[in-house]
Amino acid sequence: MEQLVLVHPEPDGVRVITCSGEFDADTLEPFRQACAQAAADPHVHWIILDVTRIAFAESSMLNELIKVLRTGRRLVLAGPLPHQLDRLFDLTSAHQLFTITDKVEAAREL
Numbered sequence: 001m002e003q004l005v006l007v008h009p010e011p012d013g014v015r016v017i018t019c020s021g022e023f024d025a026d027t028l029e030p031f032r033q034a035c036a037q038a039a040a041d042p043h044v045h046w047i048i049l050d051v052t053r054i055a056f057a058e059s060s061m062l063n064e065l066i067k068v069l070r071t072g073r074r075l076v077l078a079g080p081l082p083h084q085l086d087r088l089f090d091l092t093s094a095h096q097l098f099t100i101t102d103k104v105e106a107a108r109e110l
Contacts, residue, residue: 005030007038013045016078016104020053032064039071040053046074050105057085062094071098076100076107 003021010016015038023031038044047068048101051057068075081089090096101107 005026005034007034013043014048014108015041015044016048016050018050018053019059020055022056023054023061024056024058028064029068030058031061032089035064035068039068039073044073046076048076048078048104049079050078051085052079054082054085057088059088059092060090062088067096074099076106076110078102078104079092 003019003023006018017031017034017038020025035047036092040048040076048064065075065077075098077098079100080102081100089098099107099110103109104106
């Protein structure tokens with residue numbers, strides 16, 4: 001399964017990044033670039049990451065998520081988290097690091 005990363009700039013400093021497919025060290029570059037561009041944009045204060053269509057993610061994606069947190073931008077994961085990503089978060093105790101909502105719409109209302 002290939003991966004797809006779509007970036008949706010929105011008003012008021014919000015950037016929505018939608019990910020689908022499988023993400024590992026070899027396929028992570030589009031995700032890495034989208035996150036880096038959002039974090040580097042001085043007009044972006046809030047990044048919403050739609051993770052509902054991620055089929056596979058491993059520690060390299062988790063590392064990228066942590067890098068985004070360290071930029072100081074507000075990061076919200078819009079789910080529900082797919083089973084495999086939820087499992088990765090359970091194994092690494094990453095749930096406590098991230099704000100997670102049930103939908104993109106809920107993330108916008110925070």
